[in-house]
Amino acid sequence: MRFTVPLSAAKNYFLGFVTSGIFLVSGLYFFSAEENQDNAPISFSENLEGGNLTSKKVHLSEFNPNDLNEEQWIHLGFSERQVATILKYKSVVGGSFNSKEQLKKCYAISEEKYNELAPYFVLPNSPKKSTSFQNFSNYTPRKSSNQYSNNYNKGLSIPGKFNPDSYSITDFINLGFTEKQAVSILKYKNYLGGSFISKEKFKECYIINEENYRKLAPYLLLPESSSENKFDKKSFASNAPLSEKPTITYSPFNPNTTNLEGWKNLGFSEKQAQVIINYRDKNLKGSFKSLEDIARCFVISAEKFEQIKPYIILNSENTNSKSSDHSPVNSNNSQQNQSVKSNNNAETKTDFKKTDLNEITFKQLIEFGFDEKSAASLIGFRNKLGGFVNTKQIIDTYNIDKDLAETLISTAFLFTENVPKYTLMDAPESWLKNHPYFKYYADKIIYYRITFSNEKKFFRTMNIKPEAEQKMRLYLK
Structure with missing residues (x-):
């Protein structure tokens, strides 16, 4: 018996077989293409703001985004504006990215771009909580031969207690500073004489900000301040250098008008001179009234006072009466004191037309009509300036009687040749x-x-x- 299949049924079977074959081949082709795409090098073409798409393919290996500079971020496919935003965000978060999670928050990196780059970031997924100071910078960048190795400024990495006086440029770079910052720090140390001296002086270095100093301070092997002990006469008296002392030639001087350089020329150190001036201006309201006032200044030893006493000229009635209580001086000095006595005993009124405003005393200002507060303010301000340079400074003095000051200015003269001036390069x-x-x-x-x-x-x-x-x-x- 012969079996026959209708033509319409055969046709349907054939079409179904062909359709299944097409679907099978298409699926295999699509799967193969997707697998090849996954294995192909990543091509970054995103340039959201620049407008120009790049077809340059970048082959990546693991890298630390903290090590990338501006050019290398651009090489990854970001625009210049995007890179500027990324680097600014990096400085805001403390100078380095501590996790992928933190980097993802930068709005200049799109989600798509982040997903492409994230597998290659050598960063923890989330920030680690540091329990000690040593964990401040617990990631050391890998040194590899790829193009992304770069010595970029990292967070401070403090090895332990150290003396910055012994640190070189390389040591400061390893500590976390840039090369330029390290050079400036050493220049500052050389300016101080080759040593930072104290934590106080180290803190004054202009490029070491407050935050970095707080982190470094516990590890600095330096005294807290330039002088750990309280000031006393013995410490100030022995403050002179151990080298041979220069010979001091004394000449008559008025302690009420002597500035910092003048006291230093008398043999005092800079610190001693500043203490004397502060004692005169703040404690004595601008002037020494007697020799006892000078002797009571705790940085002037009894021996030093005896040396300078014969040369002190004070416009005070008490000066000469008290001078006889101290040890005698040579005949030339006694003759000089006799002349000073005779001038003071005359008690003539001050001729203000012949009085220099940079030499006028507290007593003369009172004689002219100023009250004690105004006179002390004028003398104190003049001493801080080192002398007036123009008459406007006198009128601008705090607490001064401006009308009376204008009258004084129109009467007396101003001699400015002795006012100390410096350049910014050599000013102490x-x-x-x-x-x-x-x-x-x-x-x-x-x-x-x-x-x-x-x-x-x-x-x-x-x-x-x-x-x-x-x-x-x-x-x-």
Whole structure:
């Protein structure tokens, strides 16, 4: 018996077989193409803001995003503006990314781009809680031969207690500073004489910010301040260098008008001179009234006082009456004292037309009509300045009677040749930090002058207000 299949049924079987074959081949082809795509090198073409797509393929291996500079971020497919945002975000979070989770929060990195790069980040998935100071920087970048190895400024990595005086540029770089910062720190140390001296001085280094100092301070093998012990006469008397002392030639001087350099020329150290001036201006309201006032200054030893006493000239009635209580001096000095006595005993009224405003005394100001508060303010402000340069400074003195001051200015004269002036390059540090016109910019000036050799750049880079610059130039050569 012969079996036959209808033509319509055969046709349906054939079409179904062909359709199944097409689906099977298409599936195999799609799966093979997807697998090849997964194994192909990643091609970064995202440039959201630049507009120009790049077809350059970048072959990646594991890398630390903290080590990338601007050019290398651009090489990964980011625009310049995106890179600027990423680097700014990095500085905001403390100078380095501590986890993938933190990096993902940067809005300049899209989710798609992050997913492409994340498998290659050598970072923990989430930040680790550090329980000690040593964990501040617990990741050391891998040193590899790929193009992403770069010595970028990391967080501070403190090995333990150390003396910064023995550190080289390389040591400071390993500590976490950039090469430029390390060079500036060593310049500052050389400016101090080759040693940071104390934590206090180390903190004053302009490029070491408050946060970094707080982290470093517990590990610094330096004394807290320049002088650990309280001031006393013995310590000040022995404060002179061990080298041979220069011969001091004394001449008559008025302690009420002697400035910092004047006291140093008398054989006192800079610190001693500053203490004497502060004692005179703050404790005695601007002037020594008698020899006893000078002897009571605790940085002036009894021996030193006996040496300078014959040369002290005070416009005080008590000066000469008290001088006889001390040891006698040679005949020349006694003759000088006799002449001073005769001048004082005359008790003539002051001729203010012949009086220098930079030499006028507290007593003479009282004689002219000022009260004690105004007279002390004028003398104190003059001593801090080192002398007036123009008469406007007298009128601007705090607590002064301006009408009476204008009358004094129109009567007396102002001699300015003896007012000390410096350049910004050679001005003493103590002078900068105590002068009313310079003290707020002293640290910047000290930093800039160990960095720049051209003094003209100072005012352009320090952003000083025009009125402050005008006042500062009065005391510059």
